[in-house]
Amino acid sequence: MCAGSGSSTIVLVIERAYRLLSLLLVVAALAAVPSAAAAVPPSVPPIPSDLTSTDVSIHTRDGKTLSGMVVAPRAATHPLPGLVLVHGSGNSRRKSVTPEAIAFARQGIAVLAYDKRPLDQPVYSLLADDVIAAAATLRDQPGVKRDAVGLWGISEGGWVEPIAASRSPEIAFVVLASAPGLTPLRVQNWNMLNKLTGAGVTGALAGTLSDRFYRLADDAGLFAEADHDPQPPLAAVTQPVLAVYGTADTQVPAAESAAVLTRTIRTPLTVRFLPGAGHTLRVLDGDGIYTDELFPAYAEIVGTWVRSTAAGRIPPPHTDPLPAQRATSDALTPSAWWESWPAQIAALAVLLLGFLSYPIVALTRRIRGRSVPTARPARILAATGALAVLGFVAYFVTVADSADWKGISPGPMLGGRPVLWLAVQALALITVIAAAMTAHASRRTRGDRPRQVVLLVAGALFLPWALYWGLLLP
Known part of the structure; x- marks a missing residue:
């Protein structure tokens, strides 16, 4: 031939x-x-009869008005400690944290859940100002102990809360739930690698979709607050802190984040891990969908710590043993x-x-x-x-x-x-x-x-x- x-x-x-x-x-x-039959999120539970719900308006520093509700025990006979619920990522409304509001209210706490300010991209400083305004609103409610109003925040709220607490000494305490101790870009890279591993993806595609994708998005300015360093705000917190993590969290590196908290926070710090709990610290149903039920012992841990702190009996510093983590996160290099x-x-x-x-x-x-x-x-x-x-x-x-x-x-x-x-x-x-x-x-x-x-x-x-x-x- x-x-x-x-x-x-x-x-x-x-x-x-x-x-x-x-x-x-x-x-x-x-x-x-993807199939059009996407999983339907759990319905929002109504406020039970043993609790009261009061609608409130939150007037922000820049003249906005956010709607909210205060959930409290109906049978309360004395002023209650207060807890403002700080949302995670997305333009969430109060219904997304209603299960937490109900569970924490049953622990003897007046809980404020509000509609998060809608933003195309998060601005942590602005969201922190809204949290401070929400705390001021809760302090003014009847039946709330004014000097015992604190914050609870999950996921992205863990970046926002320390900013608010460091700016407002009137905030009495801080509860961090699944709070990241690393930059958003680093956390998201780790999160994506877990997603790819869960989907069975190996090889070059894993690096393309995690490392290169997020560095390109950061370079293009599409990843808001990508390089936010949570350590300076955490170091500036003067209030006692409770941090709760799930050992099965695949969205935030729990062990690494807890280690950052123990190195950075200078006030009494309690760190607890819930074995088997995921990122939302809620129970999963048989299809792997989060329900309205909080993970066992979670509400009790928060309630006991808040009541003790509000009464002036701040728990001594304590950190549960750090659990094994799927993989160590990596800081992405600049493009x-x-x-x-x-x-x-x-x-x-x-x-x-x-x-x-x-x-x-x-x-x-x-x-x-x-x-x-x-x-x-x-x-x-x-x-x-x-x-x-x-x-x-x-x-x-x-x-x-x-x-x-x-x-x-x-x-x-x-x-x-x-x-x-x-x-x-x-x-x-x-x-x-x-x-x-x-x-x-x-x-x-x-x-x-x-x-x-x-x-x-x-x-x-x-x-x-x-x-x-x-x-x-x-």
């Missing part, structure tokens, strides 16, 4: 593989779409110039322009009735290159967007790799081979130089780009 015939056979095989993988991409993409979002956007533009210009110019010439000299390797390079880039971006965005508190949906899996990801990787490999063959063939081709040069520039740039995003890595 002559060399030319062998080359044609290789090109034919690559071309058929490209068509097969294109079909595979479409099929896998359809299979990766180099070539990793920055302008550089990445420019790379995408050059790639798509280089790959798509080849068939677009050919189509334009055909419409005008002109001859179009084309080589099969160049056609394959243009097609597979464009499809690999667009397929990667579509899959990347779809999978990242599928992440929620339950996990992530990477689509059908094969050997620890999502099928769609394997298809994009195969297209990337074909693109590199086709680029090499096109470069080799271009040395013998004299015509149509500008179009070939643009295509080869895209092919040359594709190699480092695909390596960086893990498309050519195992």
